[in-house]
C-alpha cells in the first residue's frame with residue numbers, strides 16, 4: 411500500500427488516518443464509550459506525572475534542557491526521570507511521524523513505570539503517552555522548537571485513531587506490534603502482524619524493531635527487512651540474531667545511545683499490556699458501578715443495592731487482572747536472554763525488596779522474564795486508583811491462588827515456591843495487599 415506523504419506531527423492528516431485504518435482490524439473511531447460518563451476521557455482534566463511537570467514548568471519551578479541535536483528529548487527524560495537505558499528503537503513506519511521513520515532513521519522509545527516517550531530524529535514533536543490513574547493513557551506532544559516556555563499539548567482524537575481501538579483493547583492505551591517491514595520500513599500489511607505482549611513467542615516479536623542483545627539459538631524478527639513474509643521465523647535471515655552493535659545502520663547523531671536493549675523491549679511489552687489491562691478493568695468496573703447507581707436511583711432502590719450484573723463485571727475484571735499480573739499467558743523463554751545496556755540492573759535495583767532481598771522487579775531471563783512473576787505495576791498509582799471493590803476482589807483472588815495447595819491449570823506455571831515468594835514479597839512491600847488479607851497469616 412502506498413501512503414501519501416506529508417508532515418504528520420501536528421495534525422491528523424490523511425496519511426496518518428490511512429495508516430491507522432490499515433493497521434486496525436476494525437475502526438477505532440467507533441470505540442468511544444470512554445468519552446461518555448463516568449470516564450469522559452477527552453473532557454476530563456488529566457492528573458499524571460506529565461500534567462504535573464507542565465504545572466511546574468508553568469509556575470517557573472523547573473525548566474527543560476534543550477539540546478541542538480535531539481531537541482527537548484534529554485530534558486524531557488531527565489524531568490520525568492525516564493532512564494536512557496530504557497531506549498528501544500523501532501524503524502517500521504507504523505506510528506504518528508511515520509513519514510520520517512525508516513531503518514536509517516529509527517524512532518526511539520523510552521519508558522519508566524508511568525511515562526512513555528517517543529522521539530524521531532528531525533521529527534516535529536516529542537510524543538508522550540502516560541498512565542493517568544483516572545483516564546487510562548493520556549497523550550501529549552511537545553513541539554521540537556526551542557523556547558522559554560515549552561508546552562506539552564494534550565492530544566486526543568488524532569492519537570486515539572491508533573491508540574484507542576482494537577489494538578489497545580478498546581481503551582486509550584499503548585501499542586507494541588511486530589510487523590514485516592520492507593526495506594524502507596513500510597509494513598507489508600499483506601504479510602500480517604503480531605500484537606506483542608507477554609503471550610507473544612520471541613519468534614514472532616520485534617519485526618520492525620532493532621534488537622540488541624544475546625539470545626542463543628532463539629529467534630526473533632528484529633533487525634531485518636523483508637520482501638515478503640517468511641513462512642516461519644526460522645526462515646528469516648539469521649543476520650538479525652544476537653546483534654549487539656547496530657554499527658552503521660543509522661548515524662549516531664541525534665540519538666542518546668545506539669542500543670535497543672532486548673530486556674528493555676521485553677519489559678516494555680509486559681508493561682504496555684499490563685497498563686492496558688489496568689485501564690480496561692478500571693473502565694469496565696467504573697462504568698458498571700455508574701450504571702448501577704443510576705438504576706438504583708431510577709428504581710428507588712437503596713443506593714448500595716448490588717446488582718448481579720455488577721458482580722459479574724467485578725469478578726470478570728478481577729480475574730482478568732490477576733491472570734495478567736501473574737503472567738498466566740507468558741510465552742516461556744527457550745534459553746537465556748540478555749541485553750546490551752544497564753537496563754536490566756537499573757530496573758531490578760529499584761525494588762522494593764522484602765527482608766530476604768527479593769523483589770518483583772528481579773529478572774529471571776532464562777525461563778521467563780521475571781524471577782517472581784507478579785507484575786511490579788502493583789506499585790503503580792494506576793493500580794492504587796482502581797475502584798476499591800475491584801482491588802478487594804483482586805487481592806482476594808490472588809491470595810487464593812498464592813495459598814492454594816493446587817491453584818489449577820491456569821497457574822501451573824507457578825511452583826509452590828514461586829507462590830510463597832510472591833506472597834512474602836507482597837506482604838513485605840504492599841500494604842494494600844496486607845490490608846485485604848486475613849490478619850491470622
Ligand code: HEC
Pocket residue numbers: 426427429430500502504505506517519526527528537538539549550551565568569570571572573583584585586587682
Ligand atoms: C498511525 C497510528 C498511530 C497514531 C496516529 C499515533 N500512534 Fe503512537 N504508536 C503507534 C504504534 C504502532 C506504536 C508502537 C511502536 C511503533 O510501531 O512505532 C506507537 C507507540 C507510541 C508510544 C510508545 C508507547 C505507547 O504508548 O505505545 C508513544 C509514546 C506514542 N505512540 C505516542 C503517540 C502520540 C502522543 C500520538 C498522538 C499525537 C500517537 N502516538 C499517535 C501508532 C500510532
